[in-house]
Amino acid sequence: MTFDLIPATDVLARTPSTLEDLLKGIGESWARADEGPDTFNPFDVVGHLIDGEETDWIPRAKIILARGANPTFEPYDRFRHRERNVGRSIDSLLAEFAELRAANLELLRSWNLTATDLDLTATHPFLGPVTLRHLLAAWVVHDLGHIAQITRVMAKQYRDAVGPWVPFLPVLTDRELPPA
């Protein structure tokens, strides 16, 4: 599928309500469940998505659209949320994410990006030259991947509870080891 701004924005707009349906008011045993050491629980994932709104996707789009000489992204801190959100509830993170996302999509739409804008580039600190189109497509995939992660992590809490059903429920054995 080629990247197209309208269907991409449609998917980005669905994420806050999807996360609220999955997680709002959910018990702590689900919200704080993970896949083992150094893996994210659903609470962490929502915090990480907030970090993306504040420090990744739109800030990087702004760097590209500023059309400066040699635009370069700052490295992204995958663990900013850990200190930032100590003592918060998952419901408060969900509400914050929804506000940030709505404002960011309003800004994105206000730019009325053209195909020429989408071809503008910047340098990613690890990936090299990327276009605005790559960045916005990665934003969509990042959302979808983290929704998949939340449901996979929750599913795995019942690995023992399903008894002999494990081979018919492949989500239970996806990512047996976290990626290096």
Add this chain to the structure above:
Amino acid sequence: MTFDLIPATDVLARTPSTLEDLLKGIGESWARADEGPDTFNPFDVVGHLIDGEETDWIPRAKIILARGANPTFEPYDRFRHRERNVGRSIDSLLAEFAELRAANLELLRSWNLTATDLDLTATHPFLGPVTLRHLLAAWVVHDLGHIAQITRVMAKQYRDAVGPWVPFLPVLTDRELPPA
């Protein structure tokens, strides 16, 4: 996590609205996108979940709760939905699933299952003896696994669009080959 009926039912109740948030009114290019030959697209997944409501989870729970001699499940047809839903829209499947799920959860709650009930068993045609507790836990995991599948399948449509971002978006390379 041990299986407990109230948090399990809470997760099951969230699935219809989660699916509507992800898919209601979505373009056909997302709804009919898949991971290759013999894999499900989001439309297929919702049809498969409808089949589960009509022929799998609650019908099998009823077989167990009937307390007959040698209770045995019928094999489950993973492709029933393909013929059943030709010509339907994804929105009509989402609405049908929501109705079926609500009725099934009302029935489940009306049973007021005890720990003794949850230990009752039946024979699964491939897995052998299973308890009602295993069955209900598998229902929860099945939902979560299929939500993960929908978002993974959608994400993969942008594998080329993200350009050099692929190594930072591991959902794009999950299940490179469909399970046998």
